[in-house]
Amino acid sequence: MGRAPCCDKANMKKGPWSPEEDEKLKSYVEQHGTGGNWIALPQKIGLNRCGKSCRLRWLNYLRPNLKRGNFSAEEDNIICSLFVSIGSRWSIIATRLPGRTDNEIKNYWNTKLKKRLFGSGGGAVASRKEKPSPPAASMDNEETRAPAVAPSCGGGGEDSVSNYSSGCSSASGLMSELDELLQFSSVGLEEMGWLFGEDGDESSFAVAPPAVN
DNA sequence: AATGGTCACAACCGCACAATG
DNA sequence: TCATTGTGCGGTTGTGACCAT
Structure with missing residues (x-):
């Protein structure tokens, strides 16, 4: 059997993130960290997103010290x-x-x-x-x-x-x-x-x- | 100016692994 | 030891921007 999905995909928002969602996620993680549980995090902060999606958004876009722009x-x-x-x-x-x-x-x-x-x-x-x-x-x-x-x-x-x-x-x-x-x-x-x-x-x-x- | 093609980036999907009970 | 759950990873796709015709 396949494993259960990490979240209820049918009710989860997908696609591009809005500035409001970014702000919620960013401010929460900066203040509290992820709490070691990405799955539960979106519920805590009232985001209708999959935990994996939150993790990806944070890692690839929101986290500090990201170097953006052209590669040297x-x-x-x-x-x-x-x-x-x-x-x-x-x-x-x-x-x-x-x-x-x-x-x-x-x-x-x-x-x-x-x-x-x-x-x-x-x-x-x-x-x-x-x-x-x-x-x-x-x-x-x-x-x-x-x-x-x-x-x-x-x-x-x-x-x-x-x-x-x-x-x-x-x-x-x-x-x-x-x-x-x-x-x-x-x-x-x-x-x-x-x-x-x-x-x-x-x-x-x-x-x-x-x-x- | 309109249209089609290409490119670049963001995000999703599914799998494998590690941790935990 | 096994089943379950969460996390991390790489591949792939979707979409908007840009460019050429």
Whole structure:
């Protein structure tokens, strides 16, 4: 059997958020936090929204210290490097870009970077569902995913939001590993000459992603 | 000026995982 | 140990803005 839905979708408001809804959510979370329960939060503040929707709105739009606007070349580089190394683990990539959200990075990749790098061709996009042969074997196990998924730092996950911008001490191992990956990948990409360069060579990525170990 | 196509962004959906009783 | 519940994640879709014709 499938699990019960997180909320009564039939009676929930969907679609774009109004300024009033934003204000309610923002002021409440800033004052009280999420209380560790996104499902109950909309009821508390009188929002006719799904808890997941509230969480997403907060993470991607309302939370403080969000950096909005164009991505810098350095950020482009980081995104591309990490994508080559670990695939479409946007949440992990987001931890390397303070102020950026995984959703934002994902959108940016899909709309701009992918085209820039691969032209019109698309490319080998690692899928979490399919779990195909991963871009980098050393990164593709559940242990490497765990630090980014589990909001175990900062106390009970209530402040998991801050993990996006400030990093997470318990994930320091992952971070240092990513540092190494980033260094390697940046060098590798530059050597290949397909990053931000003239013409990208799709096959160099799709067929033979850099092996990390 | 009107229309159609494309792009960029916000939001939703469904799945997997972790926590809890 | 198992069932249930909440959270996090990645993929996908909807929609408004912009641009070309």
